[in-house]
Structures are given as structure tokens and as C-alpha cells.
Amino acid sequence: MASRDTLAEAVTALPRAVDPMALSLNEFPFPPLPAVRTALAASLDCLNRYPEFLPHRLRSLIAGRLGADPEQVVIGAGATGVLMQVLGAVTSPGDTIVMSSPTFDGYPILADMARLRPVAVPLDAHxxxxxxxxxxxxxxxRVVVVCRPHNPTGTVESVADVERFLTRVGRDTVVLLDEAYVEFLAPEYRIDANALVRRFGNVVVVRTFSKAYGLAGLRVGYGFCAPALGRTLWTMQLPFGTSLAALVAVAASFDADSQLRQRVRSISAERRRLQMRLRALGAYTTDAHANFVYLPSGVTSWPEVFDGTGLQVRHYAGGGVRITVGSRASTRAVVHAVAAAMG
Incomplete structure (x- = not known):
């Protein structure tokens, strides 16, 4: 009886795949694609077996997709796993890491774990x-972080500005170019990352399958860089650290590329709709290019606007909020809350 109760509690604790109120973590609002679910089901019968000691197959699969050499790629438990790998490989306690403020929540946490000295540079007014x-x-x-699109504001720096920045950074400083939301960028905003890492041997481009691919629960991320730096980062690759399910889920996602791009277009259209509705109400939003919108602090205390509504949004110091783009029902709920607050 106790065992059944324990199982029931565990199942109850699972998050809902579709939840129009869950808008704080920038998750994809739909379950995995059918082809991905089929591939994952096929992996269940071999869960008694270990995955590869090191994820060579997944590494080669991603490298082939990128048009890169496998030794340029490292694999992690989501983007955060890759970031921790990089910090473990290239930093020593007491080194300095530069980041923006605000930024992805993980960076201050990882800096603390690696015993680094964080230096935060404020974003501009937009x-x-x-x-x-x-x-x-x-x-x-020793390390500097640039998010593109930025988290939490969704803004994008021009390719020329990024390249100008990289020419100013010393080659002994590792630059983390965080592209967790790159799939949401329109083609004209994308950087040729392969050309970038060929030109700048100190750049690590970090991406994830948690956002546009909708595989946040599997924890799969990757980084790629120049071969010499890649070999250094591979020394920190965790043995048996990548699940069997990760390989088949990524392969199935690549095979279902057209369906995935359709989902991304749907979310991007919904983001534009939400931005338009919020701006029509007089709420300023940054020029976001990801699967979220950002309302910076100002005369309105945005956390108070959403308190008591049931909507889960991400609060920031000073009164800003980041809102994940979800379904049309999510958009309606957000607009209703803002309209009620702004009278």
C-alpha cells in the first residue's frame, strides 16, 4: 500500500505538459513532437543498460548537423551543464567572470559554484x-558572457557589434556566446557561428534542446568552438552523463525539422501578438526575439500586477518581469491581468 501511495505521489508531482499559467521558465508550451515521443518509447526497453561512457554518437550527430568536426563539440546536461563544463575547464577559483545585469539566473549561481568573482555590467535602458x-x-x-538573444530581455546585438566586441577581448579570455534561443531568431539576425569560431578561437557557442526543441525534461545541451579549445573542454566531459534517451530524442528532432520550425513560427507569431497587445495597453516591452517578452521596471510594479492572478512569471530585482510566450489562452490571461492593472 505504501508503495502504491508513493508512486501516486510521484506521478502527481509531474508537471502538466500543457499549462497556460506556467510562464516563468521559457519552456515550450506543447508536448514533444509525435516522432520524438515514438523514439523515446523505443528507448525504454534498454534503460537497464548504461549509455556510452562518453557521448561520442551524440557529439557526432550534432557536429554533422552543424557542419563541424566532432572534436569541436561538447555535450552537457542542458546549457547549464555545458557552462559548468567550460568553467571547470578554463577557470580557477578567484578568476573573474563578466556578465550583464540582469542576466540568466544560472550565471551568478555557476560563478559561485566555481568560486569566481562576478562582475555585472548593467544593460542599457532598452x-x-x-x-x-x-x-x-x-x-x-577569464570568462565573459554574451547572451544572444539576451535573457531576460530578448534583445539582439548586431553581428557587427558582436564581432567588434570580440576583436577587443583578449584571446586568453573565453567568451561564452549563449544562443539558447537562437532557433527563434529570424534569418537576418543569425550569426554564422561556424565562421565565428574559426575566426575567434576563444569563443564557445552554447545551445540547448530545452527551448525550441521542447526537451527541457531530458537536459541536453551542447557547446561548440575551435578544435583546440574543444579538446580542452572534452577533458571535463562527465562519464555516463548523457542518457540513452537523449541520443534518440535529438535524432528524431532533427528528422522532424519541418514540424519543429512550424512550432517555432507559431510561438514567434504569438510573441508578436502578445507584444502588440501589451503595447496597445501602454505597457513598454523590450524588442524581444525569443519565446518570451520582458516588461522592465518603471512606474508599474509588474510583480504586483501578476500576484494573485495564478500566472507564474519570472520576477526581477527592481520590478521587471519576464513572461514566457505560451498558447493563445496564456496570451489572453496575461493581457487581462495587465489591462486590469492599467485601468
Whole structure:
């Protein structure tokens, strides 16, 4: 009886695949694609077996997709796993890491875990990086982080500005180019990442299958960089650290590329709709290019607007909020809450 109760509690604790109120973690709002679910089901019967000691097959699969050499790729438990790998490979306690403020929540946490000294450079008034100030700060840093699109504002720095920034950063400083939301970028905003890592041997491009691919629960991320740096990062690859399910889920996702791109287009259209509705109400939002919108702090205390509504949004110091784009029902709930607050 106790065993059944324990199982029931565990099942009850599972999150709902579709929840129009869950808008705080930038998850994809739909269950995995049918082909991915089929592939995952096929992996269940071999869960008594270990995965590869090191994820060579997944590494080669992703490298082939990128048009890169496998030794340029590292695999992690989501983007955060890759980031921790990089910090473990290239930093020592007491080194400096430069990041924006605000930024992805994980960076201050990972910096603390690696015993690094964080230097935070404020974003400008429109939610963009101050790349000149970050380049100045990077002169004394071992690692510097640039998110593109930025988390939490969703803004995008131009390719020319990013390249100008990289020319100012010393080659002994590792630059983490966080592209967790790259799949949501329109083609004209994308960087040729392969060309970038060929030109700048100190850049690590970090991506994830948690956002556009909708596989957050599987924890699969990757980084790619110049071969020499890739070999260094591979020394920190965790043995047996990548699940059997990860390989088949990623392969199935690549095979279902057209369906995935359709889902991304749907979310991007819903983001534009939400931005338009919020701006029509007089609420300023940054120029976001991901699967979320950002309402910066100002005369309105946004956390108070959403308190008591049941909507789960991400709060930031000073009163800003980040809102994941979900279904049409999610959009209606957000607009209703803002309209009620703004009278």
C-alpha cells in the first residue's frame, strides 16, 4: 500500500505538459513532437543498460548537423551543464567572470559554484548589452558572457557589434556566446557561428534542446568552438552523463525539422501578438526575439500586477518581469491581468 501511495505521489508531482499559467521558465508550451515521443518509447526497453561512457554518437550527430568536426563539440546536461563544463575547464577559483545585469539566473549561481568573482555590467535602458563596458571589464577577466538573444530581455546585438566586441577581448579570455534561443531568431539576425569560431578561437557557442526543441525534461545541451579549445573542454566531459534517451530524442528532432520550425513560427507569431497587445495597453516591452517578452521596471510594479492572478512569471530585482510566450489562452490571461492593472 505504501508503495502504491508513493508512486501516486510521484506521478502527481509531474508537471502538466500543457499549462497556460506556467510562464516563468521559457519552456515550450506543447508536448514533444509525435516522432520524438515514438523514439523515446523505443528507448525504454534498454534503460537497464548504461549509455556510452562518453557521448561520442551524440557529439557526432550534432557536429554533422552543424557542419563541424566532432572534436569541436561538447555535450552537457542542458546549457547549464555545458557552462559548468567550460568553467571547470578554463577557470580557477578567484578568476573573474563578466556578465550583464540582469542576466540568466544560472550565471551568478555557476560563478559561485566555481568560486569566481562576478562582475555585472548593467544593460542599457532598452535591454541591450553595453558591449563597450563589457569589453573594458573583460580586460581583467577569464570568462565573459554574451547572451544572444539576451535573457531576460530578448534583445539582439548586431553581428557587427558582436564581432567588434570580440576583436577587443583578449584571446586568453573565453567568451561564452549563449544562443539558447537562437532557433527563434529570424534569418537576418543569425550569426554564422561556424565562421565565428574559426575566426575567434576563444569563443564557445552554447545551445540547448530545452527551448525550441521542447526537451527541457531530458537536459541536453551542447557547446561548440575551435578544435583546440574543444579538446580542452572534452577533458571535463562527465562519464555516463548523457542518457540513452537523449541520443534518440535529438535524432528524431532533427528528422522532424519541418514540424519543429512550424512550432517555432507559431510561438514567434504569438510573441508578436502578445507584444502588440501589451503595447496597445501602454505597457513598454523590450524588442524581444525569443519565446518570451520582458516588461522592465518603471512606474508599474509588474510583480504586483501578476500576484494573485495564478500566472507564474519570472520576477526581477527592481520590478521587471519576464513572461514566457505560451498558447493563445496564456496570451489572453496575461493581457487581462495587465489591462486590469492599467485601468
Amino acid at each position: 535591454g541591450h548589452h553595453d558591449l563597450d563596458a563589457m569589453a573594458d571589464a573583460a580586460a581583467q577577466a
